[in-house]
Amino acid sequence: MIKARVTVTLKNGVLDPQGKAIEGALGTLGFDGVEQVRQGKVFDLELAGTNASEAEQQITAMCEKLLANTVIENYAVEIL
Amino acid sequence: MIKARVTVTLKNGVLDPQGKAIEGALGTLGFDGVEQVRQGKVFDLELAGTNASEAEQQITAMCEKLLANTVIENYAVEIL
Numbered sequence: 133m134i135k136a137r138v139t140v141t142l143k144n145g146v147l148d149p150q151g152k153a154i155e156g157a158l159g160t161l162g163f164d165g166v167e168q169v170r171q172g173k174v175f176d177l178e179l180a181g182t183n184a185s186e187a188e189q190q191i192t193a194m195c196e197k198l199l200a201n202t203v204i205e206n207y208a209v210e211i212l
Numbered sequence: 213m214i215k216a217r218v219t220v221t222l223k224n225g226v227l228d229p230q231g232k233a234i235e236g237a238l239g240t241l242g243f244d245g246v247e248q249v250r251q252g253k254v255f256d257l258e259l260a261g262t263n264a265s266e267a268e269q270q271i272t273a274m275c276e277k278l279l280a281n282t283v284i285e286n287y288a289v290e291i292l
Contacts, residue, residue, distance in 0.1 A: 165260035172254040180245035
């Protein structure tokens with residue numbers, strides 16, 4: 133079995149209202165010095181098989197097709 | 213300025229319907245061999261200051277108070 137982590141983050145320049153809201157909330161809670169917060173997603177996958185390079189290829193295809201919106205998001209695949 | 217990444221994931225045993233839905237969708241798209249998908253959140257923070265250990269302490273407090281629900285979620289802080 134292969135474990136992998138996919139991290140999907142917004143591209144630079146894409147507005148992130150959720151991140152802005154968190155930034156505001158942290159300020160309200162008294163955390164000073166928070167300059168920016170951006171929120172992304174993480175997917176922890178378990179795949180059958182033992183071939184890591186094949187799994188990485190398959191996961192990249194999953195990102196392109198489903199896990200990330202490549203117009204506004206970047207993704208990173210990490211085999212654990 | 214200090215950059216940090218906080219990764220929040222569901223604890224083992226906590227049901228993840230969103231992950232299950234993604235698992236099903238990947239199967240429908242023809243990706244075989246996907247055994248499990250679990251979704252989490254990632255926060256990219258930028259903090260003022262240059263003291264990494266102080267920043268890490270502050271971010272841990274943010275996780276406890278706002279970013280993670282520690283009843284059902286684990287968090288990991290990584291100073292970049």
